[in-house]
Amino acid sequence: MTAKAQATRERLLVAAKQLVMSKGFAGTSIDDVLKATGLTKGAFFHHFKSKADLADQLMRWYAENDMKMFRTFLAEAEAAHDDPLQQLLHFLTDFEAYLCDPDHPPRGCMYALYTYEDDHFENSVKDFVSEILRTWTAMYIRKFQEVIDRYPPAREVTAKQLAEMIVAVIEGGLILERAHRNPGMAARQSEQFRAYLELLFPTASEQKAA
Amino acid sequence: MTAKAQATRERLLVAAKQLVMSKGFAGTSIDDVLKATGLTKGAFFHHFKSKADLADQLMRWYAENDMKMFRTFLAEAEAAHDDPLQQLLHFLTDFEAYLCDPDHPPRGCMYALYTYEDDHFENSVKDFVSEILRTWTAMYIRKFQEVIDRYPPAREVTAKQLAEMIVAVIEGGLILERAHRNPGMAARQSEQFRAYLELLFPTASEQKAA
DNA sequence: TCTATCATACCGACCAGTTGGTATGCAAAA
DNA sequence: TTTTGCATACCAACTGGTCGGTATGATAGA
Known part of the structure; x- marks a missing residue:
């Protein structure tokens, strides 16, 4: 080509x-x-070769760009801090800024869009979306596990639960953002999630303040 | 008729x-x-009178049923407890059971679905969806305000933030549920949100334990 | 260096099937 | 008898998709 x-x-x-x-x-x-x-x-x-093929290639292309961004932010955060919780918070704030960036339409997430039209897509495409979301989640899980290992959470919680929650919170925020034509709502959700983290890991917050 | x-x-x-x-x-x-x-x-x-009219009537019909359920659960919760936080938690657990009910397909939320296809809908429909979501949020806000007024939150937080978060968390959970064909993920998100609430309002939890 | 060959990259007319929508008819209810 | 509730037949526009063709190179043989 x-x-x-x-x-x-x-x-x-x-x-x-x-x-x-x-x-x-x-x-x-x-x-x-x-x-x-x-x-x-x-x-x-x-x-x-067909419209279905477009669906497939479009999703893979989208996911590739998405992952590139994810990894860039993550690498940046990991370079900036040693502490896994600080890395996570750094990552989230970067991501929030990205979500708010006005040069960044169209708003929303194509994974969510595909899942709400899934009857039209071949299983390979649906499986791919599921897999990509799992990859996102897995990267979060790793980080959260590090955090949990280092700081005792104020309440029993698994890395998987937290990982799934941050993904859900952002997906949900994007929906609200679109529904109300109010950019920034997704970022605000991420912010609230950070608040949850601070309550969950109070010893880490103290260390940070010190 | x-x-x-x-x-x-x-x-x-x-x-x-x-x-x-x-x-x-x-x-x-x-x-x-x-x-x-x-x-x-x-x-x-x-x-x-047209397919657009179906879009309109379908959404209004859906929202009506949805609201009916919401009000039923809320009334039940309010009848069961005096404490606003207990009411909220009761409501959420009821709602979680509803989300998990296998007799209750199709999974997902039509508000989210509409927002991801919004270019096809007339403004009146889009405005309606936004308004309905706002109504949901408003009902949560009232309850959370009562909770905040009674119990000092462990961290500064507004009723609106919490209200928007529970909506977002559930919407996001429904997306994950669909994407992974894994019913129950939305309910698990709601569960995590309740965990957040317990950390936010520790005095209330103590009172409950007592 | 010139030219013949051939694959790539794209054009645009065309097709059969499907789309949302209309016009008309007709039986049953009011 | 008039209106309501639905069936049938039909239409123009649009759908995804095909196909013959062309312009543009790259390559290789003379």
């Missing part, structure tokens, strides 16, 4: 993402994508 | 809800609904 072809593929994916995020996948026609890019059917079906 | 006509309308709405919850709104055709009910176009367009 030449660089130009690569660029064309990217144009299609970018436009598709934009449209899908505001109209849903089934609600986005191939013609919509072509109108948005100025390309034609020939171009589309050269890069994607 | 006769009783039979009312029943027909209900049949259409029930089928539409089922289909929309698994395929999305745009992904559900009128013919799908008719196939599911055994009715015909004549029946459909007698009750709904």
Whole structure:
């Protein structure tokens, strides 16, 4: 694939993402994508063998970018602190800033979008979404386990519970954000979650204050 | 409208809800609904003047049922306890049981589904969804305010923050539940939120233990 | 260096099936 | 008899998808 072809593929994916995020996948026609890019059917079906294939490639492309961002933030946080809890809080605040960034539409999460239209997707796509969410969760679990190992939680809690909660909280926040057309609600949810963490690990907070 | 006509309308709405919850709104055709009910176009367009009208009526019907359940659970909780925090916890556990009830598919929340397809809906519908979510939130806010007024929170927090968080947590939990085809995840999120509440209002927990 | 060959990248007309929506008819209820 | 509640037949627009074709190179043989 030449660089130009690569660029064309990217144009299609970018436009598709934009449209899908505001109209849903089934609600986005191939013609919509072509109108948005100025390309034609020939171009589309050269890069994607069907609409279902677009669903697949779009999700994988989205997840790849997503993961890249995740890892960047995580690496940054790990470089900035030794303490695992401080790393987590740092990561979350970075992520909150990202969520609030006005240059960053469209708002929302494509994993959530796909799950609410799942009857249209092949099992491979659904499994992929599930797997990606599990990967996110697993990365959180690791960090939370480190935290729990170091600081006694004020209440019995597992790393998995906390990991799933932060994912849920952000997904839910994004929904509220969209429903109320009020950017920042997802970030505020993450903030509340941090408040929970501070109550859970009071000894860590004391250490930080010291 | 006769009783039979009312029943027909209900049949259409029930089928539409089922289909929309698994395929999305745009992904559900009128013919799908008719196939599911055994009715015909004549029946459909007698009750709904367009597909957009179905979107509107379906959401209002859904919200009405939803609210009815909410109020029932709340009334029950208020009858069972004097203490506002105990009422809230009672409500949440009831709600968790409802979320886990296997007789209660399809899983998910139609408000979330609509927000992820919002470009297809008229503003009146989008505004309605926003308003309904606000109503839910408002009911939580009232309760949390009572709790905060009675018990000093271990950390500064507003009733609104807690109200939005429980909504977000459940919405997010429902997404995870769908993505992983793992019923019960939403309920587990609610459980974690209750853990947060117990840490926030320790004096109340002591009183309960006493 | 020129040219023949061929794969890549894209175009745009076209197709069959599906979409939301309409017009009409008709039986039963009011 | 009139209205309500639904069935049937139909339509134009749009859907995802196909297909013949073309422009653009890269490569390799002369």
